[in-house]
Amino acid sequence: MRKLGLTPFVLSLMLLAGLPVSARQDQPAPAQAPAVAALPDLTPDANGRLSQEQMQQLFRVAAEKDIENDKRLRNYTYTERDEERNLDGQGDVKSVDVKTYEVMELYGEQVQRLIEKDGKALDAEDAEKEEKKIQKIVDKRKNESEDTRRKRARKEEKDREDGRKFVREVADAYNFHLVGTERLGERDAWVIDAEPRPGYEPHMKEAKFLPKFRGRVWVDKDEAQLAKLDVECIDTVSLGWFLARVHKGSRIVLEQTRVNDEVWLPKHVAVKVDVRLALLKNFNVEMEQTYRDYKKFRATGRIVGVGEVQEK
Numbered sequence: 001m002r003k004l005g006l007t008p009f010v011l012s013l014m015l016l017a018g019l020p021v022s023a024r025q026d027q028p029a030p031a032q033a034p035a036v037a038a039l040p041d042l043t044p045d046a047n048g049r050l051s052q053e054q055m056q057q058l059f060r061v062a063a064e065k066d067i068e069n070d071k072r073l074r075n076y077t078y079t080e081r082d083e084e085r086n087l088d089g090q091g092d093v094k095s096v097d098v099k100t101y102e103v104m105e106l107y108g109e110q111v112q113r114l115i116e117k118d119g120k121a122l123d124a125e126d127a128e129k130e131e132k133k134i135q136k137i138v139d140k141r142k143n144e145s146e147d148t149r150r151k152r153a154r155k156e157e158k159d160r161e162d163g164r165k166f167v168r169e170v171a172d173a174y175n176f177h178l179v180g181t182e183r184l185g186e187r188d189a190w191v192i193d194a195e196p197r198p199g200y201e202p203h204m205k206e207a208k209f210l211p212k213f214r215g216r217v218w219v220d221k222d223e224a225q226l227a228k229l230d231v232e233c234i235d236t237v238s239l240g241w242f243l244a245r246v247h248k249g250s251r252i253v254l255e256q257t258r259v260n261d262e263v264w265l266p267k268h269v270a271v272k273v274d275v276r277l278a279l280l281k282n283f284n285v286e287m288e289q290t291y292r293d294y295k296k297f298r299a300t301g302r303i304v305g306v307g308e309v310q311e312k
Helices: 008-017 052-075 124-143 146-173
Strands: 074-085 093-107 111-119 173-185 189-195 212-222 226-233 238-239 245-246 252-259 264-275 281-294
Touching: 008 226, 008 238, 052 074, 052 173, 052 189, 052 212, 052 264, 074 264, 093 124, 093 226, 111 124, 146 238, 173 212
Parallel strands: none
Antiparallel strands: 074 093, 074 281, 093 111, 173 189, 189 212, 212 226, 226 252, 238 245, 245 264, 252 264, 264 281
8 A cells, every 4th residue: 555656545436446556766855845735613602513614625635634644654664464355155165375575665665575474474586586576676776867766756756746636526426424533542533524526527537436435534633644443335346357346345545643742654554355356256355454563764865773763
């Protein structure tokens, strides 16, 4: 998920709908992050409610901050554990595949190094293959031209701007309802339900599937950061020339955590997807991704120790 240059707000919906997502590309980190919109006035009315406009503004601010989090992620290395469970027609597990990766930034590209399979360290042969893969990426990036780097930077910036446009579409596509507040860990969050807005007309082709999803969002009250996201498919989504269909009930839950007192990053993602391809074969899959050991790179390339990075 982190290999993709998309905010979790955008990526969660696109993953469920099966839309294509662009691989993250190189872009020099800006000397100074662009300003993020200020937190809107969230004073409740006499009945303790927030207006639609207030909740839309809150959503947009949280989404913009999430885009900035995605940029700051390039300054961290971490461990990612992926577990994929293939299910039969009755929902029973047929097979389980578990892989653990070390994720790092090399010459502006986020790279995964496989370090474990099914809870066991790689044998010597597989470990050597991983090292060769990493070295191949290093050699490619070291020798590429400035023109290639600039093209990749422009591509990433376009992807980010498309992400911002998509977020604006999400804010327009739903009616928001403030459920209340909830304690997540040691922090308080607004809990907001989002239901498709009748009569919504998308302005982007990527947003046409939004009415087929509903969700609940937890937004940190102090920092207006995305703390948790729960999105559910409520109608069949048909895709592409191969007539792939994402079925009702497919779901993704994303949890984020505050790292190093400066950024919110993914902590856990759970996905359940029921997809039929070409009207012939069903794929019923549950996936879990867990992220830990976030360590920050210094300008010199040295990594901050585990004890120096705190999650709150």
